[in-house]
Structure formats: C-alpha cells, structure tokens
Amino acid sequence: MHAIEVVNLTKSYGSFVAVRDFSFTVKPGEILGLVGPNGAGKTTTLRALGGIHPPTSGQVRIGGYDIMAEAVEARRRLAFFPDEPRLFDYLTVEEHLEFAAAIYGVAEWRAPMNALLDELELAEKRRALPAELSRGMKQKLMIACGFIHAPEVMIFDEPLTGLDPLGIRRMKESVTRRAQQGAAVILSSHLLHLVEEMCDRVAVIQKGERIAYGTIDDLKSLIAQGRGDVSLEEAFLAITSGVPQEGPRT
Amino acid sequence: MIHAFLFVTTRSFRNRIVSRLKRLRNVRYLLSFLVGMAYMWFAGWRHLFVGRSPLRHGGFPVSAFSVDLAAVVVLFMMILAWALPKESAGLAFSEAEIQFLFPAPITRRQLLLYKILRAQPQLFISAAVMTLLMFRGAKFIGVWACFIALSTYFTFVALGRARLKLLGAGFLVRLPVIAAVAAGVSYLLWRIVDLGPFRGLATRARPGRFPDFPALFHSPVADAILFVPRFFGHAVLPASIPQLLASCGILLAVALLFFELAARTNIAVEEASVQASERWAARRARLSQQGVGRQVTFRRIPPPFRIPAGARPEVAIYWKNVTAGLRISSPYLLIMAVFALYCLVQSFYIPELLVRAILAGVVLFVAAIFPLLGSFAFAQDMRLDLPRIELLKSYPISGERLVAAEIAGPLTFLAAVELMLLSVAAIILHAAEVPAELDFLASPELVVITLMLATPVCAAQLLIRNAVPILLPGWAMRAPDEQRGFNVHAAGSSMMAGNLLVLLFMLLPAACIMGPGLLMAKYWFHGSMPVVALTTVLAAALLFFEVWLGIRFLGRQFEKIDVTNELDAVAL
Numbered sequence: 001m002h003a004i005e006v007v008n009l010t011k012s013y014g015s016f017v018a019v020r021d022f023s024f025t026v027k028p029g030e031i032l033g034l035v036g037p038n039g040a041g042k043t044t045t046l047r048a049l050g051g052i053h054p055p056t057s058g059q060v061r062i063g064g065y066d067i068m069a070e071a072v073e074a075r076r077r078l079a080f081f082p083d084e085p086r087l088f089d090y091l092t093v094e095e096h097l098e099f100a101a102a103i104y105g106v107a108e109w110r111a112p113m114n115a116l117l118d119e120l121e122l123a124e125k126r127r128a129l130p131a132e133l134s135r136g137m138k139q140k141l142m143i144a145c146g147f148i149h150a151p152e153v154m155i156f157d158e159p160l161t162g163l164d165p166l167g168i169r170r171m172k173e174s175v176t177r178r179a180q181q182g183a184a185v186i187l188s189s190h191l192l193h194l195v196e197e198m199c200d201r202v203a204v205i206q207k208g209e210r211i212a213y214g215t216i217d218d219l220k221s222l223i224a225q226g227r228g229d230v231s232l233e234e235a236f237l238a239i240t241s242g243v244p245q246e247g248p249r250t
Numbered sequence: 251m252i253h254a255f256l257f258v259t260t261r262s263f264r265n266r267i268v269s270r271l272k273r274l275r276n277v278r279y280l281l282s283f284l285v286g287m288a289y290m291w292f293a294g295w296r297h298l299f300v301g302r303s304p305l306r307h308g309g310f311p312v313s314a315f316s317v318d319l320a321a322v323v324v325l326f327m328m329i330l331a332w333a334l335p336k337e338s339a340g341l342a343f344s345e346a347e348i349q350f351l352f353p354a355p356i357t358r359r360q361l362l363l364y365k366i367l368r369a370q371p372q373l374f375i376s377a378a379v380m381t382l383l384m385f386r387g388a389k390f391i392g393v394w395a396c397f398i399a400l401s402t403y404f405t406f407v408a409l410g411r412a413r414l415k416l417l418g419a420g421f422l423v424r425l426p427v428i429a430a431v432a433a434g435v436s437y438l439l440w441r442i443v444d445l446g447p448f449r450g451l452a453t454r455a456r457p458g459r460f461p462d463f464p465a466l467f468h469s470p471v472a473d474a475i476l477f478v479p480r481f482f483g484h485a486v487l488p489a490s491i492p493q494l495l496a497s498c499g500i501l502l503a504v505a506l507l508f509f510e511l512a513a514r515t516n517i518a519v520e521e522a523s524v525q526a527s528e529r530w531a532a533r534r535a536r537l538s539q540q541g542v543g544r545q546v547t548f549r550r551i552p553p554p555f556r557i558p559a560g561a562r563p564e565v566a567i568y569w570k571n572v573t574a575g576l577r578i579s580s581p582y583l584l585i586m587a588v589f590a591l592y593c594l595v596q597s598f599y600i601p602e603l604l605v606r607a608i609l610a611g612v613v614l615f616v617a618a619i620f621p622l623l624g625s626f627a628f629a630q631d632m633r634l635d636l637p638r639i640e641l642l643k644s645y646p647i648s649g650e651r652l653v654a655a656e657i658a659g660p661l662t663f664l665a666a667v668e669l670m671l672l673s674v675a676a677i678i679l680h681a682a683e684v685p686a687e688l689d690f691l692a693s694p695e696l697v698v699i700t701l702m703l704a705t706p707v708c709a710a711q712l713l714i715r716n717a718v719p720i721l722l723p724g725w726a727m728r729a730p731d732e733q734r735g736f737n738v739h740a741a742g743s744s745m746m747a748g749n750l751l752v753l754l755f756m757l758l759p760a761a762c763i764m765g766p767g768l769l770m771a772k773y774w775f776h777g778s779m780p781v782v783a784l785t786t787v788l789a790a791a792l793l794f795f796e797v798w799l800g801i802r803f804l805g806r807q808f809e810k811i812d813v814t815n816e817l818d819a820v821a822l
Contacts, residue, residue: 013812052643053812071809076646086638090546090574090630095553102557102566103645129549 001064003028003153003184004049009058011044011208018044019208021058026184026201028152031175033199034188037240041208042188043083046157049186050080063152076104079146083158085138087130093117093141094126097148104149116144119174121167135162143171147178154178156187160194172198196232204239212239255364263371278721282748289747290382314465317483322439322466324479326432327400331407333428335421359513366402366509373397392485395498399482402505406512413515435475442469478504551576563647564655571659574630579663582627586667589616590674597678606682610675614691617671617700621711622749624667628660632716632808636723640813650805653720657712657801664708672700695771695782702786703760706793710756713800714749720804723811756796760789 004026011019019041026032036042048055051067051074060067065074091099097116101109117123120140130138139162146154154175160168176198179185189195195202202219204212212219220230223238274280343365377394414424443466467476481497481504488494553573557566593613597606635642635656642652679692690696718725767785775781 047640047813050640050644052640054810072646072648075644078644080640080644082640086641088570088574088638090549090577091570095573098557099566099570102561102569103563103647105560105563105646107559129546131546 002026002061003030003063004032004186005059005061006045006049007059007061009045009048009060010056011041011048011053012056017208019048019205022203022205022208022210023058024203024210024213026153026186028182028184029179030201031179031185031187031199033195033202034186034205035190035192035195035202035236036205040205042205043157044208045205046080046155046186046188050078050155051075052080076149077151078153078155079149079151081143081146081154081156081159083161085135085142085162087138087141089130092127092129093122093133096141096145100145100148106149109148112148112150116147120144120170136164136167139163140167140171143174147174150178150183152183154183154185156185156189158189159187160189160191168194192231192233192236202232204236206240252360252363252367255360255367258364259367259370266371273724279724282722282725285748285751286745313487316487317480318466318476320483320486321476321479324396324400324482325435325476328403328407328479329428329432329435331404332411333425333432334407334411336408336411358516362405362509362513366405369401370398373401389486389488389494391498392488392494395485395501396482399501399505399508402508402512406508406515409512409515409517412517416517438471438475439467442467442472444468546577548577548580551580563645564651564658567647567652567655568658571630571634571656572662574634575628575659575663578630579628582624583663583667586620586671590670594674594677597681603682606678610678610682610691613671613675613678617668617675617704620668620671621664621704621708622753624664624708625660625711625715628663629715631656631660631712632719636719639723639811643809643811643813648805649808650802653716653805653808654801657709657716661705661709661712664712665705668704668708669701672697672704695768695777695779698779698783699764699786702783702790703793706760706790706797707757709797710793710800711749711753713797713804714752714756717752717800717804718745720808720811756793756800759796760793763792764789 002025004024006025007023009019009022010017022041022045024032034042034045044053047053049060049062049067051060051062051071054068062074063077065077067074087096088099094113094117097113098109101113106112114123117126120143122137122140122144125133125137130141133141139159143159156175159175160171163171172194175185175187187195187199196216199216201213201215203210204219212222216232219232219235219239223230223235274283347364347368374394377397378390381390381393411424414420467473481500484493485497485501488497551573553569554576555569557569590613593609597609600606600609632653645652647655676692676697682692764785767788768782771778771781771785
C-alpha cells in the first residue's frame with residue numbers, strides 16, 4: 001500500500017487554478033522531491049496533502065485514509081513542516097515537545113524527547129522560550145515536534161531554511177534515517193543538490209501542472225542525449241523551460 | 251523624484267483599498283462589513299446626510315470658546331513635544347523603504363519629503379474617522395489640514411531635539427527649560443483668562459442645546475500667544491467656509507514652514523532611522539501577534555498540571571492555553587484578586603452599612619462588565635493561535651473539538667474571576683444595609699442565579715470573541731505594515747458593537763425562560779428557592795446548548811478556512 005496517494009488533485013482560487021490534476025504516489029521508505037519554479041503550486045500541493053486546505057477536487061490519501069473524509073486518522077499519521085517555524089511564544093522547548101506528544105497521543109514521550117533534543121542539539125535550550133532561540137533553533141524545534149510521534153508520512157516545505165551547514169547535514173541524516181525506517185517523505189525545496197542527494201523520485205511542477213515525474217536518473221535521461229554528466233539542476237532548467245516531455249511514470 | 255514618491259504613496263493606498271474591497275466578495279466579510287457600516291451609520295454618520303445640525307447630537311459646539319480651548323490644547327502639545335526624551339532623530343521607515351530609499355541617490359530633504367507624503371493616507375483616514383465619530387461639527391478638510399501641520403511640526407521637533415542634543419542641550423537640559431516655558435505660558439494664560447461670562451451660564455442655558463460659550467481670552471497678549479494655535483481651532487470648528495479655507499491655507503503654509511525648518515536641521519537620520527525602524531518592525535510584529543492578553547509576562551511560571559499519559563489532544567490544547575494564560579495574563583488575575591480582597595476586607599472595617607452597599611455595588615458592576623472586558627485580557631485561544639493556523643490544521647483533532655478546547659482555557663480564568671467577584675459581592679451585600687428598592691441585590695435567589703449563569707455567559711462571550719478569527723480571519727490578523735490610528739479604533743468599536751449585539755441575541759432565549767420562570771417562582775411558589783434554581787438551571791443549560799451549537803458551527807468553519815486564500819495575503 002502507498003503511504004501517500006494523490007489522485008487528480010486540483011486546487012482553485014476563483015478562476016485561478018493553482019494546482020491542476022496532480023497525481024502521484026509515495027511508498028513507505030521513499031523520499032519524493034517536489035520541485036518547481038516560484039509560484040508553481042508546490043506549497044499549495046503540500047498544504048492540501050497536510051489537510052490544511054481542502055482540495056477543490058481530487059483525492060489525497062495518507063496511510064490509506066482520505067485527508068478530508070477521515071481527516072483525524074490521516075493527520076495522526078503525518079507531520080507537516082512549514083517553511084516558517086511558528087512556535088508558541090509562551091511554551092519552552094521541552095513543553096513544545098510535551099504538547100506535540102500529547103496532541104499525537106504519544107504516551108511515552110520523555111525518552112524520545114531527550115533523544116530528539118540531543119539529536120537536534122537543543123538539549124541545552126530545553127527550558128528556553130522561542131524568543132530566546134535563533135531562527136535555526138526554532139526550525140530545529142519545529143522539526144523535533146514533528147518527529148516526536150514517529151510519523152508515517154512527513155511533508156517538508158523548504159526544511160533547511162535558516163539552518164547552518166552542520167544543521168543541514170544533521171537534518172539530512174535525520175530525514176534519511178526516518179525514511180530508511182519506513183517513513184514516506186515529501187520534500188519541497190529549491191536546493192536541487194539536496195533533492196538530488198536525498199530523493200528517490202522527483203515531481204516537477206510548473207504553473208500548477210506536473211510536467212515531469214520519475215527517478216533522478218529518469219529526469220536526467222530526458223535531456224542527457226548521450227552525456228553522462230548531467231546534473232539535476234540542468235535537467236530542471238531544461239524541463240521547466242519546456243524542452244523535455246513528461247517523464248516516465250513508475 | 252516627487253513623482254516617484256507620489257506614485258508609491260497613491261498606489262499603496264489604492265492597492266490597500268482594492269484588496270480590502272476584494273475581500274468583500276466573500277459573503278461572510280460582506281455581511282460583517284454591512285453590519286459595521288450600519289453601526290457607524292447609527293453611531294454618527296447619519297448626521298452628515300440627513301441635514302440636522304450635529305450640535306444637537308453631541309458634536310463640539312462651534313463657538314469662540316471651543317476655538318480657544320482647541321488652541322490652548324494645541325499650544326501645549328507643541329510646547330511639550332520639545333520635552334520628550336527621544337533625541338535620536340530616527341524616523342520610522344519600513345524595511346522595504348530602507349532597502350529602496352537609503353541607497354538611492356536622494357537627499358535627506360527628499361527623504362523627509364517622502365516620509366511626510368507617505369504619512370498622508372493614514373492622516374487622511376484618521377481625519378475622516380475623527381470627523382465622523384468625534385468632531386461631528388467639524389469639517390473634514392480642516393481636521394486633515396490640522397493633522398498635516400501637526401505631523402510636520404512633530405517631525406521638525408524630533409529632528410530639532412536631535413540637533414539640540416548635538417549642541418549639548420540634551421533631555422536633562424531641555425526638560426527644565428520646557429517645564430519653565432510651559433509653566434510661564436500657563437501662568438500668563440491663567441492671569442488673562444476671562445471666566446466672567448461663564449458665571450450663571452448653567453441657569454441661562456436652554457435645555458437640549460449647547461449654550462453659546464464666549465471666548466476664553468480677550469487680550470492682545472493671548473491673541474499673540476494663540477495666534478497660530480487658533481488657526482487649528484478655526485480649521486476644525488470653522489464658523490464659515492471662508493474661515494475654513496483661510497485657516498487650512500495658513501495651516502498648510504505652517505506645515506511647509508516646519509518642513510523647511512526640519513530639512514534645514516540637516517540631521518543624519520539614516521542610522522537612527524534604521525534602528526528606529528527595526529524597533530518599530532519588532533513592535534509591529536509583536537503587536538500583530540500579540541496585544542492585550544497576548545504578551546508573555548511571567549516566563550517561568552510552571553504549567554498548572556502535567557498532561558496525563560495517553561490524554562486526548564483536547565487536553566493538550568487546554569493545557570497549552572492554561573499555561574499560556576498563567577504566563578501571559580497573571581497580572582490581570584492578580585489585579586482582580588487584589589481588588590476583590592481589598593473590597594472584602596474594607597467592607598468589614600467600614601461601619602456605615604450604606605457605604606458597604608456601595609462597595610458591593612462597585613464589585614457587582616465590575617462583575618457585570620468582566621465577561622466582556624475580561625475576554626480581552628484572557629485571549630489565549632483561537633485569537634492567539636491564529637498565526638499558527640497552519641499547524642493547528644495539521645493536528646489530528648476535529649475542528650469542533652479544537653475550538654472547544656481552545657475556548658476552555660480562557661474560560662477557566664474568566665469563570666473563576668467572575669465567580670470570585672460575585673461571591674465577594676454577595677458576602678459584602680449580606681453584611682450591608684441595602685436600600686429597600688435594591689433589596690433584591692442581597693437576596694439569596696439573585697446570588698444563586700448569578701453564580702449559576704456566570705460560567706455560561708463567560709463561555710458565550712468567549713465563543714463570540716473566537717468567532718471573529720474563525721469567520722473573518724483576514725480581519726482578525728493585522729498585516730505587518732497595517733496602518734494604525736483612529737480608523738483602527740473605529741473598526742474596533744464596530745466589532746465591539748457586533749459583539750454586544752450577538753451576546754444579546756444569545757442571552758435572549760435564556761431570558762425568555764428566566765423571566766416567566768422567576769415570575770412563577772415569585773407569585774405561585776412564594777419565591778421558592780428550588781423553583782428559582784430549576785429555572786436558572788434550565789436557562790444555563792439553554793445557554794450552554796447555544797454555546798455547543800456555536801462551537802459546532804465554528805468547528806466546521808475552522809475546517810473550511812483556506813489558509814492560502816484568507817491569510818497568506820495578510821501575514822503568513
């Protein structure tokens with residue numbers, strides 16, 4: 001069974017169609033990269049996947065549950081990580097994790113919390129309020145809150161914004177490890193080298209429509225024409241400027 | 251260059267208005283807008299269109315007295331502005347303005363001109379609202395001219411203070427000088443003020459209309475001191491159109507003069523402006539997400555309880571909001587507790603029983619308005635969480651349960667304080683001598699009724715307050731560069747009027763049960779307490795039922811909120 005199943009997702013705002021007939025699946029343990037130019041519809045897609053706004057039409061299933069019809073069950077299985085960390089100003093780092101654990105019904109949260117604080121280098125700040133944290137630390141805390149219930153599905157919207165190089169490395173390791181443990185991950189980013197490094201498959205979206213979808217090699221092969229040294233960035237630029245056709249579907 | 255400045259100013263103003271109007275395509279916003287307009291109409295606008303003199307409806311009288319009074323107020327504002335401690339010469343610019351303008355090839359004079367031009371839309375709206383709501387006898391153009399002259403003057407004073415600082419006359423030097431000037435002017439005006447015509451004025455005044463107050467000053471000295479300030483009075487409250495036009499013209503000339511003087515101070519505003527703008531941006535960010543009942547005051551207060559293992563998400567939301575309430579609104583809790591305790595203790599030391607009754611009356615009055623005002627102080631619910639709506643919507647909890655849990659936190663505080671106030675009032679009344687016509691206030695029946703109804707009334711009020719961010723999130727959140735001023739207060743007062751109206755409707759069904767029930771209890775059951783209690787229980791249950799229906803409705807609406815459509819343009 002697919003962990004994430006998106007069928008003909010369409011999201012409109014009045015006459016403007018932000019996402020049109022977008023379909024894809026993500027298996028457990030797989031990392032899907034969602035890339036596209038600014039305003040392509042990436043955040044809209046991710047928000048629909050996270051149940052944050054209802055799709056105009058189409059279906060989104062998380063762990064087999066429809067995100068609209070069985071919203072609570074679907075959300076219990078996912079963690080949504082927005083690009084901007086919006087924390088509760090009046091809760092400490094530790095209390096954020098306690099709160100997140102309770103929201104997702106995690107009974108034994110102390111050990112995972114301590115492990116996460118160590119993993120994300122927040123242990124020294126466990127009693128600090130968000131106002132006392134840097135932008136990067138807030139981002140890490142946000143991510144820790146999402147990890148606490150060991151979600152089956154993780155949706156990242158620009159997850160590395162504000163992190164230092166070491167933080168970026170740690171974050172990549174954390175996400176990859178969770179994927180290896182069976183989590184399905186969707187990662188939206190403009191950092192194409194990151195996508196190339198972490199993702200198993202990539203969906204390219206432009207003007208709300210999927211214009212390419214496949215493995216990294218599939219996308220590269222679209223423009224390679226015998227060259228062996230094509231980067232994802234070159235492939236992306238070529239694809240979004242209209243050179244290649246729809247990639248192979250898997 | 252001025253073309254570019256005017257372009258930014260007018261386009262920003264136009265785009266802001268257009269974006270507001272576009273939002274009205276949504277029926278929820280349109281209906282709320284119409285209700286707000288209806289309120290504004292009844293609050294004062296109708297006087298502008300139905301041709302009746304505003305003087306008969308509470309507007310300021312157009313008289314020599316009013317002009318003199320306005321002139322004195324303006325004079326002291328102008329003098330005291332020099333006594334303010336700030337002397338950094340920082341002008342508040344937005345981040346975008348700093349990025350675009352500071353590296354641009356423009357002079358300080360042009361920067362100052364831009365700042366003054368950019369303030370005009372806000373001054374325009376503030377002048378309009380003030381004319382409509384406060385100075386109904388005034389002419390809009392006059393109020394606007396006053397605002398332009400004053401804002402330019404204050405800009406000049408800010409730069410002037412910085413220049414004085416550079417010349418060695420800092421705050422501590424300025425303060426005694428300005429205090430002496432203010433005292434001297436006060437003394438002089440007091441010596442020459444003519445209060446003779448005011449004696450016996452009350453007996454001469456005809457009921458229903460303002461008496462024709464005479465001028466306060468009839469001396470050449472006063473004419474000299476108040477020469478410029480009187481133009482402000484004449485502009486706001488003109489006796490004739492030529493006087494209005496003449497005053498506005500002179501005020502604009504005064505504004506130009508102050509602009510010229512401000513430009514000639516040649517103070518380096520850039521660095522201080524960057525600092526001021528950063529402070530302003532931080533304050534704005536804080537205000538857009540915080541405000542009364544939203545700022546963390548006691549950071550280290552521990553949570554009141556630990557979340558039980560395996561608790562439902564609702565418990566976590568409640569825990570979060572109660573913790574927030576303690577850390578944010580403890581000062582209000584403390585104030586109310588001290589107030590209640592003071593009244594209680596004081597009542598035992600006051601021998602006069604009537605004074606005790608008055609004290610109890612004060613506590614009852616505070617208890618009566620507390621659900622309304624307390625809901626602002628204890629705002630740790632959807633109002634506080636709106637900026638994090640993306641996160642809330644991703645939680646595995648239905649909208650209905652989320653709304654209920656959000657409201658439960660502040661309800662705990664609100665109901666606790668309300669019950670405390672009512673209990674204190676009841677205790678004081680019990681020990682007081684109450685006049686016969688107010689005897690019912692001390693009756694045990696009333697104590698039972700108020701105590702039983704307190705919590706559902708508080709819940710109803712919180713429900714209404716939470717309806718705003720859920721039904722009208724685009725209005726509940728303030729954009730980072732949102733203008734402030736009288737227009738914001740006007741919007742706030744419309745909201746409050748809407749709040750009271752909805753609360754009235756919510757209380758109506760309960761009142762329909764209470765009224766006949768209490769009459770039956772009094773006349774058929776000789777004021778039987780069980781009957782009174784039963785009636786109150788029914789009314790309270792009905793009120794709770796309404797709250798439950800409201801929560802269900804808001805929960806469904808919460809699930810329908812489209813973050814991208816309604817909030818991204820504002821703040822997310």
